[in-house]
Amino acid sequence: MSTTADRSRRLGAKGNRTRQRILDAAETVFVELGYHDASIVKITEAAGVAQGTFYIYFAGKRELFEELVDDLNRRVRQAMTTASESGGSRLAAERAGFAAYFAFVAEHPGLYRIMRQAEFVAPRQLRQHYDRIVSGYTKRLRAAMDSGEIPPGEPELMAWALMGLGEMAGMRWVLWHDNEPVPDDVLAGTASVVARILGVQE
Amino acid sequence: MSTTADRSRRLGAKGNRTRQRILDAAETVFVELGYHDASIVKITEAAGVAQGTFYIYFAGKRELFEELVDDLNRRVRQAMTTASESGGSRLAAERAGFAAYFAFVAEHPGLYRIMRQAEFVAPRQLRQHYDRIVSGYTKRLRAAMDSGEIPPGEPELMAWALMGLGEMAGMRWVLWHDNEPVPDDVLAGTASVVARILGVQE
Amino acid sequence: MSTTADRSRRLGAKGNRTRQRILDAAETVFVELGYHDASIVKITEAAGVAQGTFYIYFAGKRELFEELVDDLNRRVRQAMTTASESGGSRLAAERAGFAAYFAFVAEHPGLYRIMRQAEFVAPRQLRQHYDRIVSGYTKRLRAAMDSGEIPPGEPELMAWALMGLGEMAGMRWVLWHDNEPVPDDVLAGTASVVARILGVQE
Amino acid sequence: MSTTADRSRRLGAKGNRTRQRILDAAETVFVELGYHDASIVKITEAAGVAQGTFYIYFAGKRELFEELVDDLNRRVRQAMTTASESGGSRLAAERAGFAAYFAFVAEHPGLYRIMRQAEFVAPRQLRQHYDRIVSGYTKRLRAAMDSGEIPPGEPELMAWALMGLGEMAGMRWVLWHDNEPVPDDVLAGTASVVARILGVQE
DNA sequence: AATGAATGAGAGTTCATTCAT
DNA sequence: TATGAATGAACTCTCATTCAT
Numbered sequence: 042m043s044t045t046a047d048r049s050r051r052l053g054a055k056g057n058r059t060r061q062r063i064l065d066a067a068e069t070v071f072v073e074l075g076y077h078d079a080s081i082v083k084i085t086e087a088a089g090v091a092q093g094t095f096y097i098y099f100a101g102k103r104e105l106f107e108e109l110v111d112d113l114n115r116r117v118r119q120a121m122t123t124a125s126e127s128g129g130s131r132l133a134a135e136r137a138g139f140a141a142y143f144a145f146v147a148e149h150p151g152l153y154r155i156m157r158q159a160e161f162v163a164p165r166q167l168r169q170h171y172d173r174i175v176s177g178y179t180k181r182l183r184a185a186m187d188s189g190e191i192p193p194g195e196p197e198l199m200a201w202a203l204m205g206l207g208e209m210a211g212m213r214w215v216l217w218h219d220n221e222p223v224p225d226d227v228l229a230g231t232a233s234v235v236a237r238i239l240g241v242q243e
Numbered sequence: 244m245s246t247t248a249d250r251s252r253r254l255g256a257k258g259n260r261t262r263q264r265i266l267d268a269a270e271t272v273f274v275e276l277g278y279h280d281a282s283i284v285k286i287t288e289a290a291g292v293a294q295g296t297f298y299i300y301f302a303g304k305r306e307l308f309e310e311l312v313d314d315l316n317r318r319v320r321q322a323m324t325t326a327s328e329s330g331g332s333r334l335a336a337e338r339a340g341f342a343a344y345f346a347f348v349a350e351h352p353g354l355y356r357i358m359r360q361a362e363f364v365a366p367r368q369l370r371q372h373y374d375r376i377v378s379g380y381t382k383r384l385r386a387a388m389d390s391g392e393i394p395p396g397e398p399e400l401m402a403w404a405l406m407g408l409g410e411m412a413g414m415r416w417v418l419w420h421d422n423e424p425v426p427d428d429v430l431a432g433t434a435s436v437v438a439r440i441l442g443v444q445e
Numbered sequence: 446m447s448t449t450a451d452r453s454r455r456l457g458a459k460g461n462r463t464r465q466r467i468l469d470a471a472e473t474v475f476v477e478l479g480y481h482d483a484s485i486v487k488i489t490e491a492a493g494v495a496q497g498t499f500y501i502y503f504a505g506k507r508e509l510f511e512e513l514v515d516d517l518n519r520r521v522r523q524a525m526t527t528a529s530e531s532g533g534s535r536l537a538a539e540r541a542g543f544a545a546y547f548a549f550v551a552e553h554p555g556l557y558r559i560m561r562q563a564e565f566v567a568p569r570q571l572r573q574h575y576d577r578i579v580s581g582y583t584k585r586l587r588a589a590m591d592s593g594e595i596p597p598g599e600p601e602l603m604a605w606a607l608m609g610l611g612e613m614a615g616m617r618w619v620l621w622h623d624n625e626p627v628p629d630d631v632l633a634g635t636a637s638v639v640a641r642i643l644g645v646q647e
Numbered sequence: 648m649s650t651t652a653d654r655s656r657r658l659g660a661k662g663n664r665t666r667q668r669i670l671d672a673a674e675t676v677f678v679e680l681g682y683h684d685a686s687i688v689k690i691t692e693a694a695g696v697a698q699g700t701f702y703i704y705f706a707g708k709r710e711l712f713e714e715l716v717d718d719l720n721r722r723v724r725q726a727m728t729t730a731s732e733s734g735g736s737r738l739a740a741e742r743a744g745f746a747a748y749f750a751f752v753a754e755h756p757g758l759y760r761i762m763r764q765a766e767f768v769a770p771r772q773l774r775q776h777y778d779r780i781v782s783g784y785t786k787r788l789r790a791a792m793d794s795g796e797i798p799p800g801e802p803e804l805m806a807w808a809l810m811g812l813g814e815m816a817g818m819r820w821v822l823w824h825d826n827e828p829v830p831d832d833v834l835a836g837t838a839s840v841v842a843r844i845l846g847v848q849e
Numbered sequence: 850a851a852t853g854a855a856t857g858a859g860a861g862t863t864c865a866t867t868c869a870t
Numbered sequence: 871t872a873t874g875a876a877t878g879a880a881c882t883c884t885c886a887t888t889c890a891t
Contacts, residue, residue, distance in 0.1 A: 080864060092865090092873085093874070096866070197432070205411035207407070208410070209407035234404045238439055254853090261854080282882080292855075294858095294882095295858095303883075304883095478767075479766075479767035484885060495851065496853080497887095558766060562763075564764070572823065598843075605816055605819060606811065609808070610807065616777075617807055637801060641844055658875095659875085665875080686860065687860080698879095700875080700876055
């Protein structure tokens with residue numbers, strides 16, 4: 042009963058490659074079929090390795106899933122931070138962050154599907170996912186209030202409102218539309234609502 | 244391969260009672276364990292009937308789940324409509340609706356858990372759930388714009404923003420807090436963000 | 446645990462009608478689905494009665510099936526006897542019997558299907574079915590030999606050969622051809638083989 | 648949902664041995680109990696493997712059965728061909744074939760029982776079974792007619808008559824007699840009827 | 850004479866995981 | 871490092887049958 046971390050120590054180059062192959066295959070299969078219908082057989086088949094090989098690199102199905110959730114969280118936050126750090130006003134930055142978020146969702150539509158599964162399968166990781174994104178939002182909003190760039194308000198609730206808007210709009214216009222990018226007018230509408238939540242004029 | 248509807252026709256009083264017992268037990272078990280870990284055995288045990296009895300009333304596990312999702316949707320919309328029809332300004336009404344929504348979530352915290360499961364298990368019902376709530380919002384927002392009660396805006400995006408705020412705040416303050424009612428200051432904060440989304444002063 | 450016979454005593458007119466309705470429905474369902482896929486639910490549904498009603502008239506599924514096999518045997522033998530008693534030479538009579546047999550099979554194609562099922566479900570009845578038909582054949586063949594109408598031979602084996610020819614031709618040209626009547630040239634060919642088995646010139 | 652063929656590719660020596668063990672056990676159990684009463688539990692118990700092991704090698708119960716039917720067909724045809732190719736007249740060859748057929752049935756009495764089940768379970772395979780044997784007969788009969796060895800006739804119907812005789816005699820004297828070999832006088836009688844069907848003097 | 854409700858054993862099948870090689 | 875083979879518990883669902891009304 043060793044952990045996934047144990048098993049990943051001291052991997053040679055070949056081992057690392059195999060590990061990554063499994064990880065990639067798993068993302069594909071989880072996204073397509075959901076956590077429960079994604080069997081180890083299917084994942085290892087997709088990765089082109091034997092079933093036994095899986096357990097050399099991962100402690101189990103759940104642990105693999107948890108790692109995947111954490112990965113996604115890291116990637117989405119990086120995309121958003123990069124975009125919103127490009128300078129400009131708080132509003133411009135937040136809008137850029139939103140656009141990056143939508144772009145990320147459009148490119149990795151599985152994000153939602155995977156996150157929704159996490160409710161029961163990896164609740165700790167799910168909570169962390171939201172917590173991290175929201176606390177990033179909150180920190181930036183609070184700073185903008187302090188600097189007078191946006192009017193005072195409830196930064197945490199505003200942050201959750203932004204999070205919720207992203208989730209819903211992503212679901213509505215990306216997931217429900219065969220993963221096409223969000224149309225421009227919706228993007229504009231979203232920007233307008235973001236402005237209202239921030240309490241600034243467009 | 245008869246449908247659930249087929250099986251529910253011509254039920255006597257006793258049959259209807261049994262059906263309801265199963266339905267209630269199923270809600271409890273689904274909420275606690277999630278769709279996949281909720282087995283028919285556990286559900287029928289909780290209902291106090293034999294396994295075979297289940298299939299007298301339902302076509303299968305999935306169908307039962309779908310019915311449950313539809314049920315929840317009906318109940319939550321009724322709670323919201325009742326609350327927001329109590330008169331007053333659009334903002335007051337919408338706030339009342341939100342309060343009702345939170346109250347409902349606090350009383351039936353399983354709502355979220357069940358809905359999140361639906362992404363893979365009953366996607367049609369899930370979509371309908373959001374669609375119906377959002378189209379209610381949208382209609383009311385549009386009417387309020389027409390009457391000049393709230394400034395013009397993108398009613399549909401505003402509706403999704405409200406939906407997202409409800410989802411996130413419900414998750415954050417109800418689900419993550421052992422289903423306690425939402426604290427007053429959060430309720431106030433929410434109301435403030437709702438006002439901003441509607442574009443009105445508090 | 447009373448027998449089917451017990452249950453059929455002292456039936457009123459209404460009861461007899463219900464019994465017959467079930468019997469007819471059962472034949473249809475057995476023929477279509479085979480013994481095992483024909484459930485009591487389907488049979489009673491087809492008969493338009495409740496499940497419980499079935500057990501007023503029959504001791505069980507197997508017993509019902511056995512009765513059906515016996516029924517079929519009675520009917521097919523009656524059809525053959527009637528046809529072959531119409532006078533003429535032994536060959537003419539036997540040919541008439543064959544024609545009657547084919548006609549019966551074409552009209553009741555389920556005969557085969559049901560009989561094949563009987564191998565495991567009602568072996569005694571199946572054996573009786575063949576025994577009775579063959580012993581009829583044998584008796585008539587022996588009489589024809591004694592009277593010098595056909596040359597001497599092994600009556601019992603000839604009888605089984607006739608039986609086998611009927612079975613195979615029925616399967617090949619009736620069952621495998623959507624229950625169309627046997628085409629004339631096949632009928633002629635059969636008659637020719639029958640003549641050979643009997644040892645007479647055509 | 649992979650096929651049996653899929654699962655049998657790339658089997659090592661050990662795997663092939665296990666597969667054969669299951670196949671053998673299945674034949675025994677099917678023959679004894681019939682298709683429906685032969686459960687996977689009983690088959691795997693008889694084979695001495697776990698239930699899950701079954702599905703490593705076979706796509707399902709039906710597929711296993713179909714393979715068994717095809718196997719039997721192959722074996723019986725090989726036995727017949729070998730025997731009837733030993734030279735001599737057409738009649739002598741056909742008699743040898745019959746003897747081989749009876750011997751095979753006596754040695755593998757399950758043949759019948761399994762074939763009869765196939766009517767509903769694997770109709771395609773059943774039809775192929777008969778078709779192949781009969782078309783072998785037909786071809787040989789036609790050749791014998793062309794060479795003048797046997798008088799002209801309807802080769803296909805004669806073939807079905809031979810098939811039917813084999814089936815019935817096999818059932819009557821092998822199956823109904825605890826699988827004893829066919830007694831000599833019956834064998835002689837059969838040979839006599841075969842001669843008649845072929846249209847030759849004994 | 851008839852019914853609707855209930856039963857529970859047993860069916861076929863899947864799957865995460867282990868292990869000898 | 872990788873594999874193929876094996877496991878067995880758990881799953882959803884079916885069905886002949888019984889029984890109170």
